[in-house]
Amino acid sequence: MTNKSHEDDVAFIQALAELLRKNDLTELQVKRAYAEDDSLNVRVSRAAPQVIAAPVQVASAPVAAPVETAPAPAAVSEDPASLPGAVTSPMVGTVYMQAEPGSPAFVSLGAQVSEGDTLLIVEAMKTMNHIPAPRSGKITRILVEDGSTVEFGAPLVVIE
Template sequence: MPQVAAPKRKASKSGVDADLVRDLAKVLDDTGLTEIEVEYGELRLRLARTLTMAPPPPAHTHVVHSAPAPAPTLSPPQAPSSQPAAAAPAPAASHPGAVPSPMVGTAYLSPEPGAPPFIKVGDSVSEGQTLMVVEAMKTFNPIPAPRAGKITAILVADSQPVEYGEALVVIE
């Protein structure tokens, strides 16, 4: 196979052909490449472009607004109970029965739009039963119940983005 000689170019005092460098830089711009390497006999030339990226947008905070608590009503005194008073309920997300999201994605409470949800508050679930699906990279991943119990809270809305480790539901 015959070899084709590289075109003769005029080298600068440093031995590098400035026109060649400009031509290669234009190839980088035209093609969107970030790096190109060319070899002509003894000359080996590598051009690389450094891309600067804009800083990521600030994270949005999800704020849940709730209705104000009803005004307390007075009731007649009751006889002392043998049961100890229940402690104030802990936030649902830190509840020991909270089921965390195993991935970042979008939570869907039903298998398809318009279909009934997988679970409702008050439902009893068995271990391994699908609680919801989380879409990540166009894949719908079922979130199974880690244990049997009763659903006491659903902490996400349908089509809501979720983070890794974010509490999804509470099973007691």
């Protein structure tokens, strides 16, 4: 593969990621066939934000009446990684919320955690990596689902 072809593929993947973000999609998959033995198969995805049953108040957002329900999740979920207390994934992998199937989850919404407590596990290359709480506080948001794939830097939970 030539460097020009590599640059074209990178530009194509970046365009797909931008399309994903602009249209608020969670996943895109495309297969490009160049020749009989040359193709590019790309899957771009991001974790879908979980719906939280408890009302969420954003300090910087003015309160207006009536409040529309559709725009609120988009405003809150635009960039969860920038929220204070967001814990992000240190690696690409698969998220597990409990130590083994059938056991209780490490954390739940509203749970109090202490610094160093295991929040969840990210499996990468058959290695189970325990993700510790960087500080003590209350779990106010869980942004991933058990068994979902996460990217480096993806927000996992928010601790306040």
